[in-house]
Amino acid sequence: MKTFSVKNFEKFQHYKDRAPPWIKLYNGLLEDYEFGGLPDASKMHLIAIWLLASRSDNKIPYDPKWVSNRINATEPVDLALLAKRGFIVLDQGEEQYGSEMLAECLTREEGETEERKSKAEPRSPSAPGVSEDFENLKKVYPRRKGNYGWKAAERKFNSLVKTGVDPKAIIASARRLGETLSARVGTEYIPMPASWLNSEDFLDLAVTAFQPNCDDGLIEVVNQDQLDAWDAYGRQVNGRTYPRNKKGGWRFPSKWPPGYEANLVAGVEKILTGRGVQ
Incomplete structure (x- = not known):
């Protein structure tokens, strides 16, 4: 059969x-x-x-x-x-x-x-250096037995970068993957890069990879109002929302997106002024 x-x-x-x-x-x-x-x-x-x-x-x-x-x-x-x-x-x-x-x-x-x-091979003109960053990912990705499927991995890599994911976070995550799966390096149990980039394991590693070093300037945001504001900002700037880690949050340069707090204050002042409050 x-x-x-x-x-x-x-x-x-x-x-x-x-x-x-x-x-x-x-x-x-x-x-x-x-x-x-x-x-x-x-x-x-x-x-x-x-x-x-x-x-x-x-x-x-x-x-x-x-x-x-x-x-x-x-x-x-x-x-x-x-x-x-x-x-x-x-x-x-x-x-x-x-x-x-x-x-x-x-x-x-x-x-x-x-x-x-x-559309078969999308490229991101707004993300300079993607090709070089992807080559760096290939250098640090743990060695596996069998095919790597780099073309599919590059498409996923570019897609993540377009959503605002820092290429350095992806590369650092790949290094951490090699450390966590050191006993499996060189075997078929190391996941194919594209499969790994689509997995929850990648999201977790992307968040934790920079935690020992606090000089990346990013903070983990889990507050739902702040996440909604960042998603609205992402849709306006990149045409899509941001990913989530296992905790339901993501790492950003600040709690609120650029200009959000200023616009919020201006809106409150406008309401108060309209009510005659000086």
Whole structure:
């Protein structure tokens, strides 16, 4: 029987026993460029396939109709697309079986518009030095056995920098990762960089990496009103909100975003003046 597996399924699987009642689903998935590029139907199919993998010891028949029935899909399941994007892997000896479907998928994607192709490798003109910083990340990232997937990692790295994450925090986090997983360096148990950048572990390390040194000028903000103000500032300046660490906060240069307190005081004074209070 021709089968496939979910790539890096160990990050979803909580238990060694089969058919766990639940699996991990990281909120960093919302920032995963590869996942975001999938059609909406394929996104939901992939999540359902993760659940299906938890019930089948990550060994699923490479049969779109069978998978569609098992996950109660109302639209055709495109396994070839998920395989091409690297979310599922044909089990050993099954690559030839999937080659025709993959070729069909490639032909279909050749009709994409130039606008869509231009988004395949996003670059951030407002973040100078990103390429150099990413090269520094590659130098300090712990050595692992197997493929690193640097292209996907670079896309995620650039995305994080665009949201306001300091590249130095990412690089320092990678160093700390090597320290915390020193016994695993050189093995397949070191996560692929893109997977790590999408994980809660990265968020935790990004926060703690600079804690021994207080000269970075950043403070951890957990107050919800202050976080809401920073998110509003982020949407205005960068077009998006800021990430969160495991405590539900993030590190910023001040408690309130630039100009917030001044605008707040001006607003209060305007209200008081309007009421005749001098």
